[in-house]
Amino acid sequence: MRKESYSNLELLNTVIEVNLSLKGYHHQSDKAFIKKEAYTKPLRFNKTVIIFNLPMLRNEDNVAYRLRANSEGSGFKKQHRVWSGLLGMLSRNAAAERTATGCDVTSGGRGPVSFPFLEKWPLYRVGWAAPAWPYPGDREKEGKSPEFVLPFFTSPKCIKSREGNAVGYFLVLWSISAAKMASLNPTVPELHRLLEGDPHLTTFKQDFERRYAAFYHIWKNIEDNEGGINKFTRSYQTFGVHRFVDGGLLCKEWAPGAEAVFLTGDFNNWNPFSHPYKKMDFGKWELFIPSGPDGVKPVSHGSKLKVVIRSQTGEILYRISPWARYVARQGTNVTYDWIHWEPPIPYRRRHPVPKKPKSLRIYESHVGIASPEGKIASYKNFTHNVLPKVKDLGYNCIQLMAIMEHAYYASFGYQVTSFFAASSRYGPPDDLKELIDVAHSMGIVVLLDVVHSHASSNSEDGLNKFDGTDSAFFHSGPRGTHSLWDSRLFDYGNWEVLRFLLSNLRWWIEEYGFDGFRFDGVTSMLYHHHGIGVGFSGDYSEYFGMQVDEDALAYLMVANHMINLLHPECTTIAEVIF
Incomplete structure (x- = not known):
């Protein structure tokens, strides 16, 4: 019997598969969770992966789903019991959230079960779910107590047409025995003290446990499968473009929806197809460019580059690497250019980092408007003219806005296009490094106003449609767009998005x-409604339930823990608006 292991869970092949009622479409299972063999080999049942597909049926103003259990297979009686239990669990968990918008779920002839999906968050994630149901199997026949099975879902995976459009979704249900629960779902630290201090929170004990379990499993996955949090969060050392000791270049991108990927630029006279990437697993692409004769660098400092994407529809797209370290708009160009940044003498810090202040006196500032002159000010201006005044006023911390590169200046830096690039409007990267270094010499710590709540909808010089699809870094469809900000919303449940943002x-x-950091727009991250048209009275129920995006919450937990673990001298602040 074949056994695949992911995340320390023993995943045996699927025994239940729901029919996908779509013709002319295809999808591939996410290799990170299940292998192709899972569709073909007979399995034991007590540890089961259940895969089911959710075709998307759109009516005018709602999204509905229909599921149908596949009754084929000799083990169907056992399967049917679990499937019925699954539907019952879903129905119980969703009971408090019933709305007019819903769907019919049928379980092998048992009749429809109401399972509402709200339009604003149609991809419902159960997470760790209780109560468990008894496992009906041979153990009972042998006079043994039944084994209890606890189910939970992975994040929804998108099914796409050949044109790259989202046409449905599938989820993977992992069910594991209660005996393994203790090692996989640890006790929430200090939860009893929290509940003793505020008994009104006792109602939400399971929410705390589920949220902590989501955080724990992400962290444990990183430790078990990515070489640890230290390596995983330094992925900027391998993704993008990097110089080898011998002068060669290693180029790496994540473009899961691309048919082909190439690198072009000044170095090859802008030949779009002369340097193809090799397709790797999990949507990754790699290219190695050897050094020239006598170790001549194939790509020099200051030269322009572009990633060329051939989309699933055959369209040729010119993109900036999501990991680009320097982008600039030159001359009369409307869009930004990716410029290879590798100065021969990089900036070296001269001053020690001050100790973390016991109390913060924060001066919020914007480099570009920190001058009485009628022009965009510079990093140099801020270093020489503003920092001394901030120190004289008694501040011990500055919070810098609009540093992450943003094509639209009037957005005040909140429509980020290049997440790893410091804004070139104010000067080169070394000038920003000098600004921070000089602030440290004055005993001033520097916080970045980091924008991970959304991204610019630009595609020519942003993350949007990087691989030719509307997903990749973002949710597909309405869930991936902020209706008021006209920006894209990250899929925090995607492994490569976690890698990107944490790095x-x-x-x-x-x-x-x-x-x-001061994390911007946390209210928008935490709730599927993004705080739009919602008032917060302070009632605890407003902060729990289906309106909470627990993928985003888990990301913030991992990010905060990572920072505190690796850099305990750092400060993290969340901007929330209630």
Whole structure:
């Protein structure tokens, strides 16, 4: 019997599969969770992966789903019991959230079960779910007590048409025995003290446990499968474009929806197809460019580059690498150019980092408007003219806005296009490093106003549609767009999005010397409704339930823990609006 192991869970092949009622479409299972063999080999049942597909049926103003259990297979009686239990669990968990918008779920002839999906968050995630149901199997026949099975879902995976459009979704249900629960779902630290201090929170004990379990499993996955949090959050050392000791270049991108990927630029006279990437597992692409004769660098400092994407529809797209370290708009160009940044003598810090203040007196500032002159001010201006005044006023911390590169200046930096690039409007990267270094010499710590709540909808010089699809870094469809900000919303449940965002935080700390972050737009991250048209009265029920995006919450938990673990001298602040 074949056994695949992911995340320390023993995943045996699928025994239940729901029919996908779509013709002319295809999808591939996410290799990170299940292998192709899972569709073909007979399995034992007590540890089961259940895969089911959710075709998307759109009516005018709602999204509905229909599920149908596949009754084929000799083990169907056992399967049917679990399937019925699953539907019952879903119905119980959703009972408090019933709305007019819903769907019919049929379980092998048992009749429809109401399972509402709200339009604003149609991809419902159960997470760790209780109560468990008894496992009906041979153990009972042998006079043994039944084994209890606890189910939970992975994040929804998108099914796409050949044109790259989202046409449905599938989820994977992992069910594991209660005996393994203790090792996989640890006790929430200090939860009893929290509940003793505020008994009104006892109603939400399971929410705390589920949220902590989500955080724990992400962290444990990183430790078990990515070489640890230290390596995982330094992925900026392998993704993008990097110089080898011999002068060659290693180029790496994540473009899961691309049919082909190439690198072009000044170095090859803008030949779009002369340097193809090799397709790797999990949507990754790699290219190695050897050095020239006598170790001549194939791509020189200051030269322009572009990633060329051939989309699933055959369209040729010119993109900036999501990991680009320097982008600039030159001359009369409307869009930004990706410029290879590798100065022969990089900036070296001269001053020690001050100790973390016991209390913060924060001066919020914007480099570009920190001057009475009628022009965009510079990093140099801020260093020489503003920092001394901030120190004289008694502040011990500055919070810098609009640092992450943004094509639209009037957005005040909140429509980020290049997450690893410091804005070139104010000067080159070394000038920002000097600004932070000089602030440290004055005993001032520097926080970055980091924007991980959304991203610019630009595609020519942003993350949007990087691989030719509307997903990749973002949710597909309406869930991936902020209706008021006209921006894209990250899929925090996607493994590569976690890699990108966590590495981005580490980059700003270790490359530039920032002393922490003020996370912008956390209210929008935490709730599927993004705070739009919602008032918060302070009732605890407003902060729990289906309106909470627990993928985003888990990301914030991992990010905060990572920063505190690797850089305990750093400060993290969340901007929330209630």
